[in-house]
Amino acid sequence: MVGTSLSKKSNIDRMDKQLVPRKVFYNPIYRDKVTVLKSASETGGLYSLGELEVSPGGGNSMHTHSAFEETFTAVKGELGVMLRGKLYSLRPGESITVPRNTPHHFLNRSGETIVCQIRFVPGHEDFVKGLAIGYGLATDGKTTKKGMPKSLTHLAMLMVLTDTQPSGMLRYIFPVFKWLAARAKRDGTQQSLLEKYYYLKSDRN
Template sequence: MADAIENPRTGQRMAFVTEQPELLEIETVNPASSVREPVHVHPLQESGARVSAGTLRFCVDGVERAVAAGESIVIPANTPHHFWNDGSADAHAVQWFRPALRSREFFETLFALARDGKIDAKGMPSLLQLAVTIPEFSQEIRTTTPPWPVQRALVALLAPIARRRGYRGVYRGSEHAPADAPSR
């Protein structure tokens, strides 16, 4: 995959194939796994996937559905969802976001955190990292728990502490972090 990133925690690979203000398309390879990403919304973006090999299982607004090779799914903006590959082989798909916003930068940040061991077993960064990442990408993605007003209140309290300790919302890798900061 040209221009690709990989999440070593999950084995997921992404290659950014279409990048325009109105559309981001990403070729993805999703290894079989029982691990599910956190339920989340894209508040301002319609998203979806076209599966070309294997099957991805989506849970959209509480309704579970398998999307097999040759099938697509469209997820309206601000709709709770998550997906996983519960099959036995890699699933290949083109995922898309309309408009693109800063989704690429979000995935690059998340995958860099994973590469540097700064993601827990559930796929989440530390609380202080979240305190600066949540507001940085709040237009692109939000987890559904705790509720958004609670997340905003926690961020208001913790973000100043996180920034003083060297955390930044956009993370490129530990080689760019201040020496005393656990992440950037």
């Protein structure tokens, strides 16, 4: 049994060395593209930094995060951020910080693609993993028209990895989502989706 366990660990270690994270993710439902500029591992966990491009009419749904605060800084065009029931319009150079546990979402009401930077403090490596899974599922047609995974297990993984708690009635069954996500991690479902949507095979040479 010990030998088998060591063999499995060795295989996983070798696999991890052959995989590198993707840096760019696209969601056809939200009509946005995310590019990772600085990962939490690159900053020692101090922050994560990404660039977000949102097409006209794009945006996400209302949600909260409890593990980090989120700062939006407009780079190109006018970014809309809904926060505490108020819509803020950010022009290039302007920023707004969303405190932890505060409902918010971003949107593009203009007729042009907008660009902004998003900074998480502290950094949150798993957020990008969850984003990769969510965006990958959307690309493969495995989400609803609103971008929600059709599989309850996939939805649970997405919420837990990204530290996203939904608004509305779904927040009352969040403990169930945490249980489903933990099971998916144990049975290999999460790892399988990460290998498909988050990692790129590196050149072995």
